[in-house]
Amino acid sequence: MTVSLPRLAVFDMDGTLIDSLPDLAACANRLLSHYGLPPITPDLVRPMIGDGVTVLVARLLDHAGPAAASIDRTEAVTRYMADYTPHSTDLSRPFPGTIGMLEGLRDAGWHMAVCTNKPVAAARHILKVLDLEDWFIAVGGGDSFSTRKPDPRHLLGTIELADGSAHRAIMTGDHHNDMATAIGAHVPAIFARWGYGRPEMEAGATVGADSISEITHLAGELLPT
Numbered sequence: 001m002t003v004s005l006p007r008l009a010v011f012d013m014d015g016t017l018i019d020s021l022p023d024l025a026a027c028a029n030r031l032l033s034h035y036g037l038p039p040i041t042p043d044l045v046r047p048m049i050g051d052g053v054t055v056l057v058a059r060l061l062d063h064a065g066p067a068a069a070s071i072d073r074t075e076a077v078t079r080y081m082a083d084y085t086p087h088s089t090d091l092s093r094p095f096p097g098t099i100g101m102l103e104g105l106r107d108a109g110w111h112m113a114v115c116t117n118k119p120v121a122a123a124r125h126i127l128k129v130l131d132l133e134d135w136f137i138a139v140g141g142g143d144s145f146s147t148r149k150p151d152p153r154h155l156l157g158t159i160e161l162a163d164g165s166a167h168r169a170i171m172t173g174d175h176h177n178d179m180a181t182a183i184g185a186h187v188p189a190i191f192a193r194w195g196y197g198r199p200e201m202e203a204g205a206t207v208g209a210d211s212i213s214e215i216t217h218l219a220g221e222l223l224p225t
Contacts, residue, residue: 023088115158120141
């Protein structure tokens with residue numbers, strides 16, 4: 001008798017499980033202030049999220065214009081991470097309904113994992129402080145593998161870390177990177193409409209969800225057993 005692997009629900013982190021925009025924006029403004037640059041509003045930081053810290057910092061400095069042209073980008077990234085890590089949970093919280101959704105998946109026999117472009121140490125720190133760590137059997141960070149989202153190998157590597165299989169997994173995220181990594185890995189994708197991604201980023205998703213509380217039901221529809 002063949003025993004099937006448990007179903008695996010993989011989640012993006014920022015804008016999907018966790019409302020991290022307040023801390024990301026606060027850190028952004030501390031970085032800009034250090035370089036004597038004007039502050040930026042959270043609404044402008046929101047679309048900069050999703051491609052990892054190096055790209056976020058580059059977008060912040062690009063937004064600042066010519067005044068930031070001479071700033072060493074590598075040094076700025078190092079400074080941003082040194083500031084963000086100890087402050088990454090000052091204001092960040094799980095989206096309302098997250099715990100109930102995770103409970104529903106667990107009760108239905110699912111395993112859960114995180115696939116994020118955030119550095120894995122920072123991701124694990126945040127999950128631990130927000131009392132989410134024990135829900136996930138694996139965390140694939142942006143520096144866990146030689147590739148990261150949107151490369152499908154990031155998702156496939158995370159699934160492997162979780163002792164899962166792509167044909168028994170789904171991916172939930174709020175960014176086109178999440179949809180692209182799922183499509184490339186041939187994994188069903190749920191687009192998190194409550195997150196930070198623009199509506200057009202839903203392109204290619206298997207299904208969209210308006211709230212995180214819908215995930216348990218949608219996951220069961222995508223992989224019934």
